[in-house]
Amino acid sequence: MxxxxxxxxxxxxxxxxxxxxxxxxxxxxxxxxxxxxxxxxxxxxxxxxxxxxxxxxxxxxSNQRPANHDLNLDRVGRVLLRDAQGNPDPQFGTIVLMSVGMSNTTQEFRAFQTLAGDDQERNAAVVLVDAAEGGQAAHTIADPDAAYWNGVDQTLAASGVTPLQVQAVW
Structure with a gap:
């Protein structure tokens, strides 16, 4: 049956x-x-x-890059290995590249982290921190008192770095 x-x-x-x-x-x-x-x-x-x-x-x-876009090119020379207090530390310091933004940003940055993690020539002193978060549009992030920034501090701490080591933001 x-x-x-x-x-x-x-x-x-x-x-x-x-x-x-x-x-x-x-x-x-x-x-x-x-x-x-x-x-x-x-x-x-x-x-x-x-x-x-x-x-x-x-x-x-315009399709011509404005002159003021080049005003801070000297900042590249100020990117240094830094300790947790932000002091230059050429031996044990860290450079943090951090993402800021919404879900699209976190998706792209995570893909970048994967690619960078596989790069054998990547400087190990450069730490990539994904601090982007879904639903956090520019008008929210523009407020320095937004709850988003508390999350950024937590994300940095969880990555073993401090805000004073962040030298580049994507």
Whole structure:
């Protein structure tokens, strides 16, 4: 009796299962004749608008990097191995690169951490800390008193570093 029930069940679902499985192999034709969306690339848009936003790679629809973007290039020379109090420590110090942002940031930074972790030439004194958190948009993070920043301090502590060792933020 049990064998008949099993064979009836198998028989009942066999045809739908075959149809479903075979539909995965069906290719939907693409329209290869269409080579453009008709949209203007942001770097060609200039001062024109797209969905109410000015084009260009920089403010005002410009594609030329503003001079003030290079004002703090000397900061690169100030990145030093630092102890927990932020003092230079060339022998035992740490450089922290920390992510700040929302879920997209944490997803990208975690992928970066994985890649960096596999890099045999990576400097072991550089610590990557993912302090980004889902749901924490820019308007929230902009408030220095937001609860988000308490979480950042906890994340840094859990990583064995301090805020005074953070020298770069992504």
């Amino acid at each position: 049990r064998a008949k029930q099993v064979s009836r069940c198998v028989g009942k679902w066999t045809l739908p299962a075959i149809v479903l499985a075979s539909s995965f192999g069906v290719a939907i034709a693409s329209r290869c004749s269409v080579t453009s969306t008709g949209r203007i690339p942001l770097n060609d848009l200039g001062a024109g608008l797209y969905l109410g936003e000015v084009g260009g790679l920089y403010p005002g629809g």
